Amino acid sequence: MVNDVVIVGAGPVGLFLACELALAGVRPEVLDRLPARSGAQKANGLVGQVIRLLDHRGLHQPISGAPGAPQPVPRFVFGAFPLELHRLDPNPLYAVPVPQHRIEEVLEQRARELGVTVRRGCEVTGFTQDPSGVTVDYQDPDGEGQLHARYLVGADGGRSTVRKLAGIGFPGVTSPDPVSRIAHVRPPEGARLTEDGDVLLPGCPIPFRPFTHTRTEHGVFVLAPFNPEAVMVATMEWGGPPADEETPLTLDELRASIRRVTGADLELVPAPTAGPFTPRRQAGHNTRLAERYRQGRVLLVGDAAHVHAATGGPGLNLGLQDAANLGWKLAAELRGWAPPGLLDSYHRERHPIGERVFMHSQAQLALMAPGPGTTALRALFGELLSHEDNLGRIAALMAGSDIRYDTDCPHPLAGRFAPDLALSTANGPVRLAELTRGGRPLLLDLTGGQDPDHAAGWTDRVDAVAADCAEPPAGALLLRPDGYVVWASAVGEPDPDGLRRALRTWFGDPRA
Ligand SMILES: Cc1cc2nc3c(=O)[nH]c(=O)nc-3n(C[C@H](O)[C@H](O)[C@H](O)COP(=O)(O)OP(=O)(O)OC[C@H]3O[C@@H](n4cnc5c(N)ncnc54)[C@H](O)[C@@H]3O)c2cc1C
Incomplete structure (x- = not known):
């Protein structure tokens, strides 16, 4: 039997990727060498845009224990500088104190509900790939075995066996x-x-x-x-x-x-x-970043692709958003509707964000080190931070929201994570985040100006919802499953050509 995807590693990132693939109709198999979930003390919180992403999947509440929409944090810290984020409007930084084992517990439960198989006590020891798939060697209590898959994903942590066997360099400090x-x-x-x-x-x-x-x-x-x-x-x-x-x-x-x-x-x-x-x-x-996130049919996510100091807690923000970026693209490839180059856009979009975390985690350590040179640098940095625009830049850097993905749409929301909006639909009031639980692309018409026929060829892949919004930031929005806007029209300017172009670019050819 040939699996669609074998994921090596049932840490938080491997588990979340499995959920994303399963939502998109792909059955991954997750292998982990540990016989049971690790109780190791690792993350004690989630920080950044990932919290809004988890809200899009209905996972914010079970992970945080807090009902309702996520709320930004009034204060945080960067390089031992207190950040008075309540001064910002809007404040882009969200944080949830929660131990990593709880995150893994929730994600594993969700993965199992979605029908994912998680095999524990199963260590991946090697693989070979050819143009049609990957053969994976493993060792479990019954001895050695092999699995066949169309794609292999290394979510196997900083010392990733998959990354090493794929020959992907891991330069850094x-x-x-x-x-x-x-x-x-x-x-x-x-x-x-x-x-x-x-x-x-x-x-x-x-x-x-x-x-x-x-x-x-x-x-x-x-x-x-x-x-x-x-x-x-x-x-x-x-x-x-x-x-x-x-x-x-x-x-x-x-x-x-x-x-x-x-x-x-x-x-x-x-x-x-x-x-x-x-x-x-x-x-x-260790601060290191994989040279490539893809090598043929082998992909890297999470700590397998990047490691850095834990200062400021950027690891899961980076890793779980890698998984959301990769999940729908890999599923599109497997289900046959991916437009050319979609899977390669995973590295193109996520590697620069890994570089940002590489930069700011090193910068934070440099700002905390002893010595008169650092003291002088801190005096200057502190002056800069007293300006709200600089504070906002640091908050967006920590949130992982300061990069705009490439789209050919000029609307200011395009390339950004969608804002959460209070909406009113035929089914009653709803937040935008609640419309994306199923992880499908979403065409959201906020002004009734969008002719539904323009997206008719994509209804098998794209949900369309019409809603009222008190202050619509756009006439209509097209969202990818990972929450990013790839097209938006100005209010009163429907732009059907731009919409069709975006649908084709991101979600492939329309049905015949
Ligand atoms: C002390 C500490 C504090 C931290 N604090 C924070 C924080 O506050 N916030 C934050 O966001 N991040 C924090 N981090 C970082 C965060 O813990 C990691 O980013 C996160 O664990 C990465 O998840 P992952 O799924 O990519 O990898 P991992 O959690 O490392 O999971 C990898 C999995 O792969 C399995 N595996 C490895 N090799 C194989 C193999 N050959 N075959 C089969 N299975 C294999 C392992 O058993 C493991 O279960 C902290 C890290 C540390 C160490």
Whole structure:
């Protein structure tokens, strides 16, 4: 039997890609070498446009636990600069605190509901590809085996076997700095809250804003009081002796690090309850980006395509949006309606966004490093951030919304993620995000000016909805399944030729 797609890796990105393919009518098989979902401490939040994408699939509520539309965050942090995002209108940055294991749980459940097979304890060890497909070698508890697929996707993390076997280069930076130390402890004796809500440590003149990175001349300190019994404390240091990742972190080592970074000598006592952070040390960082996201019938998504420091939490914003970009294009290819070049547009669109994250994660580390040069640079950067347009640029950079995909449509919404709009349809009030649960392309007529016959040849692939909107930003919009607008007409100017061109460019020839 030949599978349509084998996905290597049942991490969040592989699972979400499986959901996207299944929604588009393709049955992927997901293989993971781990016998059960990993409990490793990784992400503790989602940041950026991905939250709006998950809302488009009805996954925001189960993942965040919050009902209704996602809300932007009033504050965030960039390179240990507090970002006062409430000053922005609109504010593009969304964030949801949620542990990675919960995200994976929700995505796996959704994938299984959609009929996806997830095979655990199954490690991919090799593959060969020819013009018609890929033969995948694996090892599972029953021994060695082979699978055949038309496409293979490596969603197998930063050390991706698929990327290495495909011979795809992974250039970038590996640095022994910074060394991060983190633990979950009782609120330290002597730490006190100021009226402004900052934390003062004994012997240290610098106030620390909870839940955010604060730079001193000797490193970075974070204190996050998750509950009255337990706080997360963390440090980042540069230029120390090489850290041995094999030796477990002790609270004494963390205490010495806090002393070096802040000057405060805090007695650290383990938290009475198990918290999200067991003591952990991470030495250095890797920032790398795959040269190509596609090699014939093999594609890369998520950490297999890019790794970077976790500062600011950009990993899942990048990886899950890769999956949404790839999913519908691969499905279109398999279902036979993809226009020429559609699958190659995956690399063309997503690689530049990987480059943006490469740039800003490196920039954030540089802004946090010790030394008088950095202090001067921070003074300048802080001045620039006090201007709202610069603040907005940094927020859009973090959101991953500062790149406009190429379309040949001049409307300002084209190439951008669709705005969420409050709509009224024949079936009642609805948000735009609620019209895209099924992951199909959508033609949304907001002014009744669109002749439905113009899209008649594409009704097997494209949903058409007419709706009223109090302040329509366009007469009509054409959305891809990943939420991006590829065509829009000005109110009162229907542009049927532009619409047909966009339908053909993105969704192939009309039915005969
Ligand atoms: C400490 C830490 C904190 C982080 N914090 C954040 C954060 O706050 N926000 C954020 O967005 N991101 C964060 N990240 C990054 C985020 O965790 C990753 O971007 C995310 O895990 C990438 O998902 P993925 O599915 O691409 O890869 P992974 O999660 O690495 O999953 C890859 C899967 O592939 C499987 N696999 C590997 N090789 C094979 C093989 N040969 N055969 C079969 N299966 C294989 C693995 O078992 C694994 O299950 C953090 C990362 C770390 C380490």
